Amino acid sequence: MSETTHSSGAAALRGGAREALGVPAAVLGAGFIGYGSLAAEHGYSVAQAVAATVLIWALPAQLVLIELPALGASLLAVIAAVMFSSARFLPMTISLMPLLRDSRYGAVTRYACAQVISMTTWAVSMQRCPLLPVEQRLPYLAGFGIACLAVSAACTAAGHGLAGVFPPLARLGFVFLTPLYFFVILVGEVRTRLAALALSCGAISGPLFHLLSPEWSVVLAGFAGGSIAYWLQKAYGRRA
């Protein structure tokens, strides 16, 4: 995170890709090796596993897609669960896109870039983009996101080929890497007090709402936790 601006849009794209090809790619790669080998064990071909990574690009939803059919759920129930688990993309996209807005990028580019938004690319871009000149933000996200997606797709294929090689214990480590990675970036890298407050409220509401309703938990925890954080900051923010 040394350089804050780039000489051009193309340089921002490359800069984003370079930043991705470090720790983010290593952690995502390991997580997707785990996903690829799990998918292979559930009858996915290598093309199906890679297509799932590229088209869905959300590990929790991809795991739902494997776990629920294995439990005998119907197609409709599986798709509903995927929609609930990925509802976060709505507020994530709404809160990232206005930061990237610039007249030289058209609608097609913006809709295409939405596909590379993931928890990792979103969390990093929310921190980095406000520090960049506005015309470099969308190229930065594209470079960072495409690099993450490419590494993850390659690792999905590698994991598919390596299925059965890893002992269950090693796979446990792979599966835990991704939530752990988000936990550390969310706790360690968030800079504003409002974001920290929203994260804390969400972290408390997530498991609580899961007890009430597993399928609605992500949506409800987001609305309740986020609104409480917003209100707390508004009511007490100036004094604190």
Place this chain on the structure above:
Amino acid sequence: MAGAPEIWVLVLAGGAATYAWRGLGVLLSGRIEPDGELFRWVACVAYAMVAGLIARIIVMPTGTLAETLLPERLAACAVALVAFYATRRNLFAGVAAGAASLVALNYLRVAL
């Protein structure tokens, strides 16, 4: 192995279901100003949703992670944070130490 056709149906439908939120987000984001109150509230909801999902995965996981115990997962998270700060905010060190401690704790419990 060609893979069952019904898996293709799942993958394509899953992709469409996920992209629906992303596309709707781009559509709705056009009217939001990045320094307005609505933007601040939506960002709060996004952070809370992400944190809620991660907390749920750590506290009440499904699948492979459900074979581990809650104290093991919490201890692994604590180790990750300590390693992260002890190495001057090295993400890789934090995440690797955390995952390794979950594997080690699980191994010890099963082996002993």
